[in-house]
Amino acid sequence: MSLADEIAASGLADYILPRFALKTGRRANIVTGDADARLASVEGAPPVMARGDIVFALVIEGENDAARRFADWLRSDVGQKTIAAFAPTDGPAFGPPPEVSVRTVTKIEGDAALGREVAEAHCARCHRIAPEMTGMTLGSTPSFSALKTLQDWSERFTAFYALNPHPSFLLVKGISPPFDPSRPPPIVPVEVTVDEVEALLAYVAQVPAADLGADIESR
Template sequence: MRSGWKLVLTFTVLLSSALAAGAQDRQVVVAADPALESSGLMAHLAPRFLLKTRIRVLSVPFENAAGAGGADVLLAPVEALPDAAPALRDEARTYAVRSTHENADAAAATYAARFVDWLTSEIGGNTVAAFAPGGTQIYFPATGPAADASGPAPTGDAVLGEKLSLTFCGRCHVVGPQNRMKGLGSTPSFGVMRTFADWEVRFSTFYLLNPHPSFTQIADVTEPFDEGRPPPIIPLEMTMEHLEAIMAYVTGIDPADLGAPIRHQ
């Protein structure tokens, strides 16, 4: 019996390790110019690329054109990358992007190529243009017509997203009139969260924001739960297609009317 239990335990540990490795392998390391990191642009791009491709973005500081540090993609001023494709610009300079991989058949090269293609595409340009901290647009597409600063339109099924929102989120959040009296008083409603300036990031990366990591699993994205820390509630198990549908639904929700700001005499 003991040997049987040991065999089962060993198999479980190996399976968990394999799943965790799979989630980590789907990532691209981007060596970005420090200005793009400090401005918040990389933090803006990462969850949107993940939502579109299921590939994580790990941002590291750009050092040189040789791609030191194991970077898969370089994103820096064109002066440093004269052979790279122009990707975006600000008022002072243009930034270019290219893959560091010569073997196009490698998985890392595939992920790198997808990031480069995405960032230089119309959707990528719209995503860059939508980055406007404090309401001020900072970056623009490097070439071509002006991008839509509202960002790319959601591609998910909004009708399905409403059902999934009620199923997955409705046990804690008020999603809408459908469950108006069923949310927890300590959690904001979807309508209230739509008033947040960063609502899109909050919704698209909710599984990274506490307390969600302790009970949320997204196939091919999140790592398995720590066996020593089981979920405190029934786990929420979903896919990126589910999240895309929820994002499409949330995009169509009107922000809650919270009234005029309080005026102090």
């Protein structure tokens, strides 16, 4: 299995590409044959990630600025944290190469007030978006406060539009692919902009995490 095949089989590409698109406004696609960038093990090429003893480098082919931007994003703190947050179903986890350090501080920018409006307009049909919120929601969906208790809450919210069931009815303009005509949205479709997604993240950052109480102790 080639390095590119290993990446594809692991599911890593499906995990990181939507997050790259949201942060940069650029979409990257996996192709067979000629490509603007390729994953390879090339001596002297700047490494972007590692899996076990294997070090992966993204080799740029040609002068495509978008490919260079993708390579820069993979090597950035955000890109490295995104890679490290992915949990493959089989085999060892991916992580930064030895010489790349990852800071743990996540900076979220956006208009929190606008984010509250976006949440009320689109998210509140299923989620309890604030502790003081009353009214009907879907009982099977977690509240924003409950999601904030998870260590990876920022990663979940950053790419929520790519996580089921959202792709079936929600689009981020300029980022998400169009709906499949053979599978129309099951509810009234939602379209949001990148700025609205960033605003939503800023709002969620201000939502307090739920107090789930002390751990259960058995006696």
